Structure formats: structure tokens, C-alpha cells
Amino acid sequence: MAIFLTAKLAGVEAAKLIRQGNSLQCSVCSSIIVTVPANWVEGKPLHGLQCPTDQKHFLVHLDNASAMKEMRARMRARENKPLQTLEIAHNRAEHMVEVYKDFQPLESVRVQLKYLLGLAKNEHADYSRLKDIIVGVYAAREFEAIDIEFAKMLYAVEEVVAELRRNANDGHVSSLI
Ligand SMILES: [Zn+2]
Structure with missing residues (x-):
């Protein structure tokens, strides 16, 4: 399981890594990026990714319209x-x-x-x-x-x-x- 710094990642790219089973780390506070919903598992809709400390650090919406x-x-x-x-x-x-x-x-x-x-x-x-x-x-x-x-x-x-x-x-x- 690899860790990636989020600052370098576009949203879609980050989502792809998460779906592949990787963990992402916030580049500001080093927290592990969490999924929205928090209990997301592969096969369920992934609405977003965010830094659990502060959404200003990292927040990606992956939702449909x-x-x-x-x-x-x-x-x-x-x-x-x-x-x-x-x-x-x-x-x-x-x-x-x-x-x-x-x-x-x-x-x-x-x-x-x-x-x-x-x-x-x-x-x-x-x-x-x-x-x-x-x-x-x-x-x-x-x-x-x-x-x-x-x-x-x-x-x-x-x-x-x-x-x-x-x-x-x-x-x-x-x-x-
Ligand atoms: Zn953070």
C-alpha cells in the first residue's frame, strides 16, 4: 500500500489511486485522506475525498450532477x-x-x-x-x-x-x- 502526497494529485487521479487500494496523505497536515462516505467500499458510489483535519487542505468532489x-x-x-x-x-x-x-x-x-x-x-x-x-x-x-x-x-x-x-x-x- 503506497502513500501519496495529495498536493500533486488531481481529483480523478486521487480517486483512481484510492480505488486501487492505496492510501493518500494530506500534504499540509499529513493526515490520511478519508473517503466520503467514510465507510466507502469498492463497488459503492464514492462521493469525494477529503482531509479529515481541514477540507481546505484537500477536498475533491467526485459526484454526478x-x-x-x-x-x-x-x-x-x-x-x-x-x-x-x-x-x-x-x-x-x-x-x-x-x-x-x-x-x-x-x-x-x-x-x-x-x-x-x-x-x-x-x-x-x-x-x-x-x-x-x-x-x-x-x-x-x-x-x-x-x-x-x-x-x-x-x-x-x-x-x-x-x-x-x-x-x-x-x-x-x-x-x-
Ligand atoms: Zn490536512
Whole structure:
């Protein structure tokens, strides 16, 4: 098993070495580079490689387009508060009705956003419909082509939904507020 200094390696090259069973060493802090996911094994998707000490030392994304979208949405969701993320998307959807009248995907997204807002604001506690939220699907299929900003908002909403689902499972129903 060989050790390679990461500074000299391009991402694809680094991934190839890892897949061949080699270990890589961070050229800044000498930590052994870890895989994302951490328990990655050959045959499973390898999303990235990073220095466990600091991503600034070494970070490579090896994802396909959809995984990149998820990651960007996660970052966006982290920047905004969850409730704010929902409100921004909801407001945008309400304005879009003026342009896209009777557009079924938009109507569906509006209903879903209204439900999510109610949940996030504790106006109701109906978690049963969380599993039906598919605003991310609509974002990819319908809205990326006509309104990329709105699509990005919906990806961020999906991150909030993931959070709500975790809360529902943990019983922490109001931790978003
Ligand atoms: Zn390092």
C-alpha cells in the first residue's frame, strides 16, 4: 500500500489511486485522506475525498450532477434558517402564478410549500404527508429549465424536509422554530 502526497494529485487521479487500494496523505497536515462516505467500499458510489483535519487542505468532489445539486442545496439550507428557506420558496411560488397560470407542477409545489410552512410554524402537526413531498423532483424535471433560481430554492426546501423528517422520527417536532 503506497502513500501519496495529495498536493500533486488531481481529483480523478486521487480517486483512481484510492480505488486501487492505496492510501493518500494530506500534504499540509499529513493526515490520511478519508473517503466520503467514510465507510466507502469498492463497488459503492464514492462521493469525494477529503482531509479529515481541514477540507481546505484537500477536498475533491467526485459526484454526478444530482449529487452536486444535493450538496449545493445542503449548503444553501445551512446558510438560511429553515423557516426562511420555506418562506422564500413559498413567496416565489406565489409570484410565479402570475406568469405560469394553471401550470400543474407549480400548483402542486404551492400546495406542498403551504403544507410545509404550516408544519414549520407549528400551525399543524401533520407529519404524515412529509413522505409525499417531491418539490425536488419538480425542480429537476420542470423548473430548472424555466427558472433556475426557483429550482435552487426547491432543492434547499428538500433539505429542510429532510430535517423535518429527522425531527419527526426523533419526536423533536418544534426544533425548527
Ligand atoms: Zn490536512
